[in-house]
Amino acid sequence: MIICPNCQHNEMSGAVYCSECGAQLVDMTVTTHKINNAEARVESARTGKISEAPTTGSQSWISLNILESGQILPLADRTEFTLGRSAEGQPIVPDVDLSPYNAYANGVSRLHASLKLVQDRIIIMDLGSSNGTFLNGNRLRPYVETPVVNGDSIYLGKLKIQLLIE
Amino acid sequence: MTEKQDFYALLGLMRNASAEEIREAYFEAARRLHPDKNTSPGDTEFFLDVQQAYEVLSNPKKRYKYDLTLPAEKPNDRQLDLRVSFSRQSMKRMTEAQLIYILLEFARPDGMADLSTPSLNLCLVLDRSTSMQGTKLEVVKTTALEIMRKMKPQDIFSVIAFSDRAEEIIPASHRADLSKLEYRIHNLQSSGGTEIYSGLEMGYQEVLENIQNSRVNHVILLTDGQTYGDEEKCMTLAHQASEKGIGISGLGIGSEWNDNFLDGLATATGGSSMYVSRPQDIQKTLMDKFHHLGNAYAEETRFDFKIPDGVELRYAFRLQPEAGVLANTSPMMPGPIGRENSLKVLLEFVVQPHALQKKDVTLIDGKVAVSLANAQVPARPVSIRLTRKVSGEPGSDIPPIEIVEALSHLKLYRLQEQARLEVSAGEYDQASAHLSRLATHLLAQGERGLARTVLLEAEQIQKNKSFSQQGGKEIKYGTRALLTSGRNEGSL
Numbered sequence: 001m002i003i004c005p006n007c008q009h010n011e012m013s014g015a016v017y018c019s020e021c022g023a024q025l026v027d028m029t030v031t032t033h034k035i036n037n038a039e040a041r042v043e044s045a046r047t048g049k050i051s052e053a054p055t056t057g058s059q060s061w062i063s064l065n066i067l068e069s070g071q072i073l074p075l076a077d078r079t080e081f082t083l084g085r086s087a088e089g090q091p092i093v094p095d096v097d098l099s100p101y102n103a104y105a106n107g108v109s110r111l112h113a114s115l116k117l118v119q120d121r122i123i124i125m126d127l128g129s130s131n132g133t134f135l136n137g138n139r140l141r142p143y144v145e146t147p148v149v150n151g152d153s154i155y156l157g158k159l160k161i162q163l164l165i166e
Numbered sequence: 167m168t169e170k171q172d173f174y175a176l177l178g179l180m181r182n183a184s185a186e187e188i189r190e191a192y193f194e195a196a197r198r199l200h201p202d203k204n205t206s207p208g209d210t211e212f213f214l215d216v217q218q219a220y221e222v223l224s225n226p227k228k229r230y231k232y233d234l235t236l237p238a239e240k241p242n243d244r245q246l247d248l249r250v251s252f253s254r255q256s257m258k259r260m261t262e263a264q265l266i267y268i269l270l271e272f273a274r275p276d277g278m279a280d281l282s283t284p285s286l287n288l289c290l291v292l293d294r295s296t297s298m299q300g301t302k303l304e305v306v307k308t309t310a311l312e313i314m315r316k317m318k319p320q321d322i323f324s325v326i327a328f329s330d331r332a333e334e335i336i337p338a339s340h341r342a343d344l345s346k347l348e349y350r351i352h353n354l355q356s357s358g359g360t361e362i363y364s365g366l367e368m369g370y371q372e373v374l375e376n377i378q379n380s381r382v383n384h385v386i387l388l389t390d391g392q393t394y395g396d397e398e399k400c401m402t403l404a405h406q407a408s409e410k411g412i413g414i415s416g417l418g419i420g421s422e423w424n425d426n427f428l429d430g431l432a433t434a435t436g437g438s439s440m441y442v443s444r445p446q447d448i449q450k451t452l453m454d455k456f457h458h459l460g461n462a463y464a465e466e467t468r469f470d471f472k473i474p475d476g477v478e479l480r481y482a483f484r485l486q487p488e489a490g491v492l493a494n495t496s497p498m499m500p501g502p503i504g505r506e507n508s509l510k511v512l513l514e515f516v517v518q519p520h521a522l523q524k525k526d527v528t529l530i531d532g533k534v535a536v537s538l539a540n541a542q543v544p545a546r547p548v549s550i551r552l553t554r555k556v557s558g559e560p561g562s563d564i565p566p567i568e569i570v571e572a573l574s575h576l577k578l579y580r581l582q583e584q585a586r587l588e589v590s591a592g593e594y595d596q597a598s599a600h601l602s603r604l605a606t607h608l609l610a611q612g613e614r615g616l617a618r619t620v621l622l623e624a625e626q627i628q629k630n631k632s633f634s635q636q637g638g639k640e641i642k643y644g645t646r647a648l649l650t651s652g653r654n655e656g657s658l
Contacts, residue, residue, distance in 0.1 A: 001262055012516065014254055014265035016565055017577040019584070021603045024574070026564060151564040 005137065061117050065162040066101045067153075072164070079117040082127065083156060084110045098159065107131035107157025116145075122165060124148050131157035173219035173232065175546050178535060181233070185224070192220040198379075209378075245545040246464070246503075246536055247273045253565035256555040259522050266515050266529065268552055269485075269569050272500075272536075273508035274463040284462055284539030285320040287381040288313075289338070291369035292354070293389040293419075294327045299356040301445040302419055306388055307351050309449045313456050314348070317341040322381070324372040325351065328365025329358030338372045362389060363396035366403055366414070373412050379537055382465040382502075383412045384437070386455065387428070388448075390419040397427050404434040408499055411466050411537060413437040415455060419448060421636035425643075429491065436466055436499030438488040441643040443636070458487055464503040464536045464545065471496045471532025471550070476521025479530065481514040481580075485572050489649040496532065503536070512572055522556045529554065572649070578607055579645040582620075586633065586642075594631055598624040604645070616644045 002011045002025055009020035016026055060074035064083075073096065075081055084094030085103035092110050097103075109129035116123045126133035128142045134155040140146055148154070150165040174181050177191040199213035222228045253267035290310055294303065310325060314336075317323050323344060325336040335354065336347045369385045377383050385407070393400070404414055415437035416428030425441070432439040438458075440451050459465075473479050482492040484500055487507040492498050503509040515529050529552045536545040581604040588597035601624035608617035623637040633641075 012263050012265045013258065013260065014267075016253060016267065016570055016573045019577070019580065020600075022577045022581055022607050024570075026570065147559075149559075 061166060062115060062122060063164040064096070065164055066098075067160040067162055069101060071101070075115070080114060081116075082111055082114045084108060084112040084127075086110070098156070101159065103156075103159060106159035108159050109157070112156045113140075113154075115148075122148050122163075124154065129156070172236070173223055176216055176219045177223070178545070178547055179223075180533070180547055180549055181236075183223075185226075188220070188223045192216065192224070245275065245538060246548055247271075247275045247508075248534075248548055248550070249273070250550075250552065251566045251569060252552075252554065253569050254554070254563040256557045256563075257517060257522055257527055259519075259556055259558045261519055263516050263518050266517060266554065267565065267569050267573065268513045268515070268529070269566075269572065270511045270513065270550070271508050272464075272467065272503050272511075272534070272548075274503065274505055283318070283460055284465060285318065285322075285381050286459060287322045287338075287373055287376050287378065287383045288456075288459065289324040289326060289369040289372045289385045291326045291328065291332075291365045291385060291387045292335075293329075293360060293362075293365070293387075293391065294354055294356050295329045295358055295360040295391055296356055297360075297391050297422070298419075302390060302448070303354065303356050305445045305448045307354055309452050310351050311348060312449070313452070314344050314351075316456070317344060322376045324369070326365050326369045326372065327354055328361060328368070329356075330361055330364075331358075332361075332364040332368040334368060334372070338376050360389060360391035360393050361396060362387065362393035363399045363403070366400055370403060370407055370412065370414075374410060377410060377412065379411070380539065382459050382462050382539055383410075384459055384465075385412060385414045386452070387414065387416045387431070388419065388452075389416070389423050389428075391422050392424050393427070397424070400427070401430060401434065404431045408435040408468075408497075413466065413499075413501070415439065417442065417448070417451060417455070418639070419445065421634075421639055425639055433491055433493050434499065436468075436501035438490050438501065441639055443640065458502070458504065458507075461505050461507075462502040462539045463505040465539045466502060466537045467500045467509065468535045469496070469498040469500055469532060469550070470535070471498070471530050473530055474521065474528050476518040477527070477529055478516045478518075479513060480516050483512045483576060483579075485510040485512055485576075485649055489646050500534075510572075512569070512576065525556060526553050527556050528552070575645075575649045578604060578648060579642075581607075582641050582645050585627075586638070589627060589632060592631075594627050598627050601627070601641075604641075608645075611648075613644075613648070616641070619644070 002013055002015055004011060004018035004021060004023055004025065006023035007018060007021040009018055011018055011025060017024055060076035062075050064073040081095040083096045083098060085099045085108050086093050086097045087110055090110060094111055098108055111127045112129040113127055113133045114125050123145045124135065125145050126140045126142045133140045135146055135148065136153055148163055150163065152163045154161050154163060177188065177195060179187060179191050195216045199209050199216060201210045201213060222232050249271040251269045257266065258264065292306055314323055319341055322338050322340060324338040327333050327335050335350050366387060373383050373385055407414055414431045414435040416431050417440045418425060418428050419442055428439040431437065440455065442448050442451050479494045482494045482498060484490050484492050487504045487509065492500055492511065500509055500511050517527065521527055531551045533547045533549045535547045538545045581600050585597040585600040601620050605617045605620040608620060619637055619640050623633060623641060626634055626637065
């Protein structure tokens with residue numbers, strides 16, 4: 001069951017719009033189109049091969065789509081990443097530093113959450129952040145591992161990210 | 167047909183057809199083509215071919231031998247492209263009902279040789295009751311003449327006018343004879359009441375007289391009033407027409423006509439319903455319709471299907487070429503496929519938990535029969551069996567953009583539908599609430615005029631406990647029109 005965030009009407013799972021108030025129930029802030037284009041851009045910028053057909057992020061197993069700016073961060077080479085923001089004079093530096101994406105203003109903690117690849121499953125865990133990690137609108141309990149799938153939306157505090165998984 | 171005739175195609179069968187299906191197809195063809203019944207030249211020869219085909223296919227030994235001689239089915243001799251998209255990749259095993267949307271798109275295959283435009287077998291059934299007096303009737307007359315002059319030599323055209331009774335104004339004729347008859351349209355006068363059945367029946371007979379698979383067989387009904395007491399007879403006639411392959415479209419003028427009735431006729435036959443509020447718009451709407459008919463790649467489609475236990479086809483809607491509600495029971499008549507404009511149908515399924523006990527779930531199973539314009543032989547039917555995997559894992563699929571986009575417009579039409587249901591159930595507050603929400607969405611999309619109508623109607627319902635004739639229609643057909651206009655802009 002899905003509860004409409006706008007009018008609290010109960011909709012069947014699989015609904016795309018609320019039948020009661022018409023609110024959209026799936027996160028489509030970024031269209032497939034834009035994602036593909038952005039991916040292609042990121043790819044060509046990284047490899048320097050612009051004219052070549054975009055290959056899907058070589059070794060990256062997951063990409064973070066920062067919805068506010070539309071930027072895509074492909075993550076590769078490792079099977080675990082911590083997400084957070086760097087702070088001056090602090091020794092803690094996360095693997096993925098979200099400072100350039102307004103992390104501070106959006107309430108991202110220095111060590112906010114982690115993403116892990118275990119066999120073929122991808123797991124997210126909140127690292128006791130101050131403002132919480134939300135998976136598809138539900139707040140995750142700290143230090144509890146939760147599986148995620150392609151297209152899931154996560155909020156680090158108020159920073160909206162969509163997970164793109166190959 | 168260039169090479170040897172394909173017996174399966176001749177009977178409109180798939181190669182894996184069962185003996186029962188072969189028998190049925192033969193009887194159906196025989197009913198249509200028997201020398202005692204058929205009217206068009208060439209039908210008797212065609213009937214002989216069909217007989218030969220049946221002789222071979224009904225005999226298992228002969229059929230086996232024949233099958234061996236058939237060339238393998240090449241993917242490129244497809245006569246129809248079918249594209250299917252699902253709103254989700256899998257169904258989730260859970261304890262409550264869930265939804266899935268499926269978008270079907272039927273199109274002419276790319277790169278297929280362009281056939282010449284199909285010939286028409288068209289009848290206009292015109293309301294000439296007293297209320298049509300003045301501009302309305304004049305515009306209708308002018309438009310009828312315009313359409314008449316656009317007929318190609320091979321087309322067949324007829325006009326019926328009705329009030330309390332029906333009258334044949336122009337009997338089914340070819341263009342060469344039409345010009346002599348123009349005066350009969352000029353002389354049309356308004357008088358009397360509105361009895362749609364008599365007119366519709368006569369129009370149906372006109373088209374039936376010259377019915378041919380290769381023609382676009384269609385009746386267009388124009389009316390501005392309610393018919394009293396014969397709606398049911400009309401619906402029976404519509405089902406009969408749909409069995410014969412005749413489409414019925416209705417054009418309602420002004421606000422006094424029965425929209426549910428015209429919608430019903432269209433849904434039953436694969437036609438469309440149209441609404442014009444001002445007489446000036448009659449011409450454009452009717453010419454558009456005429457254009458659609460003349461540009462059909464397939465003039466008719468018919469979807470026979472079965473839905474397994476635990477699955478419900480809750481809603482079926484044609485998104486294009488002309489938006490409209492479709493029947494959610496078999497047979498569904500999705501209507502024509504345009505040469506350029508594909509046919510898009512959106513289906514909404516409700517799936518109950520007990521349907522999801524196996525690894526896969528079948529949502530719908532059936533076949534679509536397509537009669538191609540300009541071809542005597544029906545196209546090979548397309549088998550449609552849509553299944554989804556069932557998984558225990560929670561999935562969060564993002565539906566394809568096309569489905570989301572279509573639903574974003576369709577939800578407006580459905581909010582309006584819901585408000586109508588609530589008004590008829592006496593739930594006026596809820597109806598008003600739904601209309602206010604509809605208005606909000608319309609405003610957000612920049613549809614200010616329509617939003618205002620909706621808000622007025624929301625107030626009106628509180629006072630009068632019903633939709634106003636005009637407002638109700640404007641909202642219904644206005645929200646429906648958004649489905650077609652949104653597409654052209656390619657907006658999100």
